[in-house]
Amino acid sequence: MGDRDNPDYKILVVDDEPDLERLVRQRMRRQIRRGKYGFEFAGNGVEALEVLAEKQDIDIVLSDINMPKMDGLTLLQQIPEVNSDLRSVIVSAYGDMENIRTAMNRGAFDFVTKPIDFTDLEVTIERTLRHLDEWRAALASRDKLVAIQNELDVATKIQQSILPDTFPHLDDCEVYGCMHAARNVGGDFFDVINLDAGRIGLAVADVSDKGVPAALFMMSSRTLLKGAAIGVEDPSTVLREVNDLLNETNEAAMFVTVFYGVYDPSTRVLTFSNGGHNPPLVIHPDGSSEELELTGGLALGAIPGFEYGQANVRLNPGDLVVFFTDGVTEAINVSNEEFGLESLQGLFQAPPTPSAREAAEMILQAVKDFAGEAPQFDDLTCMTLRVADE
Amino acid sequence: MNVQVENHDKVLVAKVEGRVDSSNSQDFERQLQGAIGEDVQAVVIDLGQLAYISSAGLRVVLLVAKTLGQRNVSISLCALSDPVQSVFEISGFNRIIQIYDSQADALAAAG
Numbered sequence: 001m002g003d004r005d006n007p008d009y010k011i012l013v014v015d016d017e018p019d020l021e022r023l024v025r026q027r028m029r030r031q032i033r034r035g036k037y038g039f040e041f042a043g044n045g046v047e048a049l050e051v052l053a054e055k056q057d058i059d060i061v062l063s064d065i066n067m068p069k070m071d072g073l074t075l076l077q078q079i080p081e082v083n084s085d086l087r088s089v090i091v092s093a094y095g096d097m098e099n100i101r102t103a104m105n106r107g108a109f110d111f112v113t114k115p116i117d118f119t120d121l122e123v124t125i126e127r128t129l130r131h132l133d134e135w136r137a138a139l140a141s142r143d144k145l146v147a148i149q150n151e152l153d154v155a156t157k158i159q160q161s162i163l164p165d166t167f168p169h170l171d172d173c174e175v176y177g178c179m180h181a182a183r184n185v186g187g188d189f190f191d192v193i194n195l196d197a198g199r200i201g202l203a204v205a206d207v208s209d210k211g212v213p214a215a216l217f218m219m220s221s222r223t224l225l226k227g228a229a230i231g232v233e234d235p236s237t238v239l240r241e242v243n244d245l246l247n248e249t250n251e252a253a254m255f256v257t258v259f260y261g262v263y264d265p266s267t268r269v270l271t272f273s274n275g276g277h278n279p280p281l282v283i284h285p286d287g288s289s290e291e292l293e294l295t296g297g298l299a300l301g302a303i304p305g306f307e308y309g310q311a312n313v314r315l316n317p318g319d320l321v322v323f324f325t326d327g328v329t330e331a332i333n334v335s336n337e338e339f340g341l342e343s344l345q346g347l348f349q350a351p352p353t354p355s356a357r358e359a360a361e362m363i364l365q366a367v368k369d370f371a372g373e374a375p376q377f378d379d380l381t382c383m384t385l386r387v388a389d390e
Numbered sequence: 391m392n393v394q395v396e397n398h399d400k401v402l403v404a405k406v407e408g409r410v411d412s413s414n415s416q417d418f419e420r421q422l423q424g425a426i427g428e429d430v431q432a433v434v435i436d437l438g439q440l441a442y443i444s445s446a447g448l449r450v451v452l453l454v455a456k457t458l459g460q461r462n463v464s465i466s467l468c469a470l471s472d473p474v475q476s477v478f479e480i481s482g483f484n485r486i487i488q489i490y491d492s493q494a495d496a497l498a499a500a501g
Contacts, residue, residue, distance in 0.1 A: 206445060207445075208445040208448060208449040209412055209445065209446040209449055252449075252453070253449055253452045253453035255445075255448075255449065255452065257445065257481060275482070276480065276481040276483075277480070278480055294479070296482070297482050298481070298482030298483070298485055298486065299483070302452055302482075302483070302486060326445070330444075377411065377412065378412075378444070
């Protein structure tokens with residue numbers, strides 16, 4: 001609650017009628033005494049602008065129309081330049097619809113007619129203040145939203161910045177990867193890690209849930225995975241180490257599904273361990289395809305001490321391996337239908353298999369076309385390994 | 391998404407209906423945690439009417455399972471549809487949470 005020296009709301013009355021100040025102070029004396037309203041007075045538009053420039057805490061301007069030096073309608077046009085966080089109420093002659101309409105067009109919030117009925121004026125002032133309060137609250141929450149959105153944008157940039165953007169393009173194989181982030185920051189990532197003896201570490205992962213916590217969990221998962229991949233031979237051991245490290249501090253029960261494989265171009269063998277991730281698809285040059293086995297894994301971060309399985313597959317010339325996250329197969333269209341694994345397989349029925357880059361881009365484009373106007377809920381990640389033709 | 395709760399003696403049965411994804415997983419967590427009282431000895435989550443669960447939903451199941459584990463309260467799932475069963479198999483959660491074919495089986499085991 002305000003007091004006389006520090007009222008809840010400040011109203012600037014602009015009128016060239018000298019008796020009005022005395023009248024307002026008399027008729028509004030209770031509100032002034034209780035600290036509800038405080039009043040300032042100006043004799044014309046020019047004086048009003050001077051007051052507004054000096055006192056930035058005016059909430060309402062109550063202005064007459066016909067005044068010397070600067071009239072009320074001109075004043076209305078000038079107000080936003082000195083203070084945009086107030087509302088104007090115009091005092092006009094009864095039935096002067098033309099001026100009232102002009103005033104409203106110039107941003108007046110409401111009007112009262114002469115001679116001023118003070119009960120009516122108070123109702124108008126209260127309505128204007130209620131509107132102003134709501135407007136200010138909306139503005140404040142918008143500012144908060146903008147701050148949150150900025151944070152999410154930063155997290156999205158971090159997420160994008162850690163993804164590889166150059167890929168091995170060797171004589172005997174090529175790799176490509178891309179991700180389309182959903183509006184809410186998700187936690188997909190993929191990585192291509194150069195290992196010794198020309199071997200390549202290939203990881204694709206999906207963190208449970210969305211938002212900044214997921215992005216942070218994704219960051220540490222990716223760093224731990226890269227560290228383990230460089231130091232450890234077996235993919236199953238890599239996942240076990242990362243899982244144990246992630247479990248050391250994980251109050252929120254977050255987890256990350258990870259497929260990690262090591263491809264040796266000299267033998268064309270892909271050795272892999274699947275930590276709860278949807279299995280990659282191997283597509284052969286004749287258009288047939290199969291999923292890689294699950295290796296009895298578990299999403300990382302769920303429980304410590306889990307032993308991961310491992311398997312390997314020998315690829316053939318022209319084979320294409322598609323590593324992806326469930327954002328691809330579970331993308332939905334406006335009829336709530338899923339894109340599904342069959343649609344993914346269907347893209348590659350006509351031989352020969354495309355290049356790694358073409359394949360990844362084809363998949364993301366097909367998902368986009370399928371989803372149409374439906375909003376994208378999840379990150380779409382796709383990484384491809386294409387064995388060179390013979 | 392909707393969670394309905396029934397009490398069978400000291401066993402709490404929570405029936406989950408609809409879809410659980412990142413848009414409603416927080417609500418799912420609130421409803422599930424709110425339904426589990428102090429004196430519960432076992433929890434059976436009936437997923438018979440669950441059409442879809444995303445990883446955000448799995449996280450809630452894991453969180454509840456971990457919380458209950460610390461209190462020595464058993465938890466099991468039952469009546470999973472094929473697509474939901476497949477989500478649990480791929481993520482490997484079927485290895486750390488007991489899953490039964492029917493609510494009757496789950497109740498018999500919990501009883």
